[in-house]
Amino acid sequence: MNYRTPLVLLMASALLGACSDKTAPASADLAADVAAAVPAADATASAEPVPPPSATAPRTEAMNTPQAREREAGMMRAVFGKDYRGDSDDALADLPDPDNHVDKLSYVVSAVSHKLLPDGSAILVANAETANTEGTAESAHASPGLLNVFFLAPKGTPEDGQWQVVKRLENIAALGSSGQLGEVHWVMLGTNKPGLAIRYGYTGQGYTITQLALFEIGDGKVTSLDGAIDLYSDNMGACGPETDECWMVKGNWRFAPARNGGAYDDLLIDFKGASEKIKPGVAVKQDEDPPRIATPMNGHARYGFDGKGYKLVEGKNPVPGV
Numbered sequence: 001m002n003y004r005t006p007l008v009l010l011m012a013s014a015l016l017g018a019c020s021d022k023t024a025p026a027s028a029d030l031a032a033d034v035a036a037a038v039p040a041a042d043a044t045a046s047a048e049p050v051p052p053p054s055a056t057a058p059r060t061e062a063m064n065t066p067q068a069r070e071r072e073a074g075m076m077r078a079v080f081g082k083d084y085r086g087d088s089d090d091a092l093a094d095l096p097d098p099d100n101h102v103d104k105l106s107y108v109v110s111a112v113s114h115k116l117l118p119d120g121s122a123i124l125v126a127n128a129e130t131a132n133t134e135g136t137a138e139s140a141h142a143s144p145g146l147l148n149v150f151f152l153a154p155k156g157t158p159e160d161g162q163w164q165v166v167k168r169l170e171n172i173a174a175l176g177s178s179g180q181l182g183e184v185h186w187v188m189l190g191t192n193k194p195g196l197a198i199r200y201g202y203t204g205q206g207y208t209i210t211q212l213a214l215f216e217i218g219d220g221k222v223t224s225l226d227g228a229i230d231l232y233s234d235n236m237g238a239c240g241p242e243t244d245e246c247w248m249v250k251g252n253w254r255f256a257p258a259r260n261g262g263a264y265d266d267l268l269i270d271f272k273g274a275s276e277k278i279k280p281g282v283a284v285k286q287d288e289d290p291p292r293i294a295t296p297m298n299g300h301a302r303y304g305f306d307g308k309g310y311k312l313v314e315g316k317n318p319v320p321g322v
Helices: 003-017 028-034 066-083
Strands: 090-097 100-117 123-130 145-155 162-175 183-188 193-204 207-218 219-226 228-235 246-257 266-278 292-294 299-305 310-315
Touching: 066 090, 066 100, 066 123, 066 145, 066 162, 090 145, 090 162, 100 183, 162 207, 162 219, 228 266
Parallel strands: none
Antiparallel strands: 090 100, 100 123, 123 145, 145 162, 183 193, 193 207, 207 219, 207 228, 228 246, 246 266, 266 292, 266 299, 299 310
């Protein structure tokens, strides 16, 4: 039996199975160990890898009800006015060029997530991607999505469903691929420190990587706390009989009180995965695949806030770059 067949099937099963544990079992025996569930993260700290970008921005759980979607449509109308297109649930708007904020370009803007605050105000997160002359999105595979954040206040009574814009933060960060930011999660970075965690990724030439970007949000500001923390990678699409190394590793992430007692929580990531390398010095027949050596890629990493962003302070991040 061809050696590569069980590895690729096991990798695909781990990638697409109901358990959604993206791990890289290197053999049938190792599969059970690698696929064992790591400690479950909080619902707002899901570590499932970002799926391939689709035509629309991924929706978070806060937007799964008709009431939430109707509320969001009202927010989009408040932000974009006549530029909002109800039939496609997006806006065609001129926004600042992220590389030159003096100029403006045409973008298709779609809501990604929103958050209602205790005082009745709200925050809307939207994704912008370049528009073509027909007014539809036209993004290359390598093109990121652009982060937009709008602060809104209720207009009239809550039952009116009307909003007014308090502050607009347009095209403030570029993340993801195929014109999409990725998955937005509302998190608490510490006591009274709300934030955004955005999981974004890229797949190309058989390689996939998923990373995490953290933002503090509030008081009309969005502050980047550094990003590009590696969460997942694999080379499953490029893994063949002659590939020197095949791997898949994922991380489940969560926040915990800062070990040094700081105001910002620490970010903890538990990694599970495996790699296979061709065993050196072994002669094989022409129609056979070379034997391989399986190595677990498990580990733990702790990131702490250093005053500007999150830095690795304990352990190791084993996710290979791609």
